[in-house]
Amino acid sequence: MLQTEKLYEGKAKILYQTKDPFILLSVYKDDATAFNAQKKGQIYGKGAINCNIAAALFEWLESFGIPTHYIDTPAPNQMRVKAVKIIPLEVVVRNIAAGSLCRQTGLPEGQVLPVPLVEYYLKNDQLGDPLLTRDRIFLLEIVTQEQLQEIEEIALKINQYLQDFFNRCEITLVDFKLEFGHDAEQKILLADEISPDTCRLWDQKESDPQARVMDKDRFRKDLGQIESAYQQVQARVLAQIEQI
Numbered sequence: 510m511l512q513t514e515k516l517y518e519g520k521a522k523i524l525y526q527t528k529d530p531f532i533l534l535s536v537y538k539d540d541a542t543a544f545n546a547q548k549k550g551q552i553y554g555k556g557a558i559n560c561n562i563a564a565a566l567f568e569w570l571e572s573f574g575i576p577t578h579y580i581d582t583p584a585p586n587q588m589r590v591k592a593v594k595i596i597p598l599e600v601v602v603r604n605i606a607a608g609s610l611c612r613q614t615g616l617p618e619g620q621v622l623p624v625p626l627v628e629y630y631l632k633n634d635q636l637g638d639p640l641l642t643r644d645r646i647f648l649l650e651i652v653t654q655e656q657l658q659e660i661e662e663i664a665l666k667i668n669q670y671l672q673d674f675f676n677r678c679e680i681t682l683v684d685f686k687l688e689f690g691h692d693a694e695q696k697i698l699l700a701d702e703i704s705p706d707t708c709r710l711w712d713q714k715e716s717d718p719q720a721r722v723m724d725k726d727r728f729r730k731d732l733g734q735i736e737s738a739y740q741q742v743q744a745r746v747l748a749q750i751e752q753i
């Protein structure tokens with residue numbers, strides 16, 4: 510392995526320093542957590558699958574000029590990434606009502622939103638990642654108005670490119686979560702991962718509301734067949750990448 514010292518262990522990945530101060534090694538784990546780690550488990554092979562999917566999607570986004578932290582994948586569950594200082598915001602983009610949006614607003618699951626909804630949550634496990642308002646973001650001095658504007662524009666562009674990509678895979682991109690970071694030059698880069706752990710993905714070939722779920726909701730809701738759903742997403746993403 511290329512890593513030296515362990516920098517940080519999160520719920521789904523471990524981040525190591527490397528000999529190069531500008532490069533980190535992100536090792537994707539099979540561990541699965543939900544509901545702020547109140548539910549824990551393992552999804553066999555998830556680390557390598559998510560690493561593969563995230564690498565393919567980062568490359569796809571880079572091809573449209575979206576700056577990401579991605580460098581390469583030296584092993585199936587390992588990603589070399591540019592070192593960034595993570596901005597403590599979870600940026601959620603929604604195209605269709607699901608999850609906490611339905612629980613908190615009463616909107617029915619599956620309702621197509623008239624325009625994509627961008628939401629910001631504080632990245633803080635102890636506080637349970639609360640939903641933020643713009644004024645709270647500025648009060649906490651997480652980012653400036655200009656930086657938030659830039660993040661929102663990038664998030665909406667990413668949504669367009671990912672929706673297009675997943676449609677080609679016959680998968681509906683319901684919603685997803687992004688994280689951003691600042692590099693040494695203070696440039697904002699897309700960081701963390703994009704995978705079935707961080708997106709809601711519905712199979713367009715299935716109409717049944719449970720059968721169509723191809724993401725971590727299978728784990729959250731005990732729907733079973735988690736590994737095969739993740740493998741199916743990987744297979745379709747990689748097949749699509751080969752055609753491009």
Ligand code: C5P
Pocket residue numbers: 599601607608609610638684685686706707708709725
């Ligand atoms: O739970 P909620 O409906 O707010 O999640 C919206 C989207 O953000 C889902 O795709 C979910 O997988 C993702 N998410 C995440 N990490 C979190 C919270 C949400 O990846 N901590």
